Amino acid sequence: MSGRRSLTVNVADLLRRPGQQRDASLDAVLDGLQVLGSKVPEGAQVHVEAHLESLNEGVVVKGTTEAPWVGECRRCLRAVEATLSSPILEVYEPHPSEGETQLLQGGEIDLEPVAREAVLLELPLAPLCRDDCAGLCPRCGVDRNEVACACGTEETDPRWAGLENLRLDD
Numbered sequence: 001m002s003g004r005r006s007l008t009v010n011v012a013d014l015l016r017r018p019g020q021q022r023d024a025s026l027d028a029v030l031d032g033l034q035v036l037g038s039k040v041p042e043g044a045q046v047h048v049e050a051h052l053e054s055l056n057e058g059v060v061v062k063g064t065t066e067a068p069w070v071g072e073c074r075r076c077l078r079a080v081e082a083t084l085s086s087p088i089l090e091v092y093e094p095h096p097s098e099g100e101t102q103l104l105q106g107g108e109i110d111l112e113p114v115a116r117e118a119v120l121l122e123l124p125l126a127p128l129c130r131d132d133c134a135g136l137c138p139r140c141g142v143d144r145n146e147v148a149c150a151c152g153t154e155e156t157d158p159r160w161a162g163l164e165n166l167r168l169d170d
C-alpha cells in the first residue's frame with residue numbers, strides 16, 4: 001500500500017564506532033492510534049525526527065514524533081483537528097531490559113513501538129475546540145459559543161428540595 005513505510009532504521013554503520021551520530025527523518029502510516037475522545041485518522045502519516053548516537057553496545061534515539069489527530073470537543077461536540085508533537089528518548093541494545101530499553105536486532109532498530117507509545121500518550125483524552133469553549137446548554141441544547149440562550153444558569157437538584165425550607169436558629 002502506498003504511503004506505508006517502515007520505521008525500521010539500519011544502524012550497523014553507527015555500531016562500528018561508539019560516539020558516531022546521525023539523523024533520521026521517517027514517515028509511516030500507523031493505524032489504530034486512538035484513545036477515548038481522539039484518534040489519528042486511518043491512513044495518516046506519522047512523522048519521526050530522530051537523532052541517533054551509538055554507544056558501546058547500543059544506540060540512543062532522541063527526537064520527536066508528530067501526527068495529526070481528530071476528535072470531538074467535550075463541551076460543544078464540534079469536530080476538532082490538530083497536530084501533536086511528542087518527544088522520544090529510547091536506548092536500543094542487543095539484550096534489552098524489559099520496560100527500560102528496546103531491542104537492537106541485526107544492526108536494525110524499530111522505532112514503530114516507540115512512536116506508537118509517544119503518540120498515544122500525547123493524544124488528548126477529552127479534547128476542546130478552544131480553551132474558553134462555552135459548550136451546549138444542558139436545557140435547550142443551543143451552542144453557547146454562537147448564541148446566548150435564555151435558560152437560567154441556576155438549577156437546583158430536586159433531591160435537595162426538602163432542605164430549602166430548613167431553617168436553623170441562631
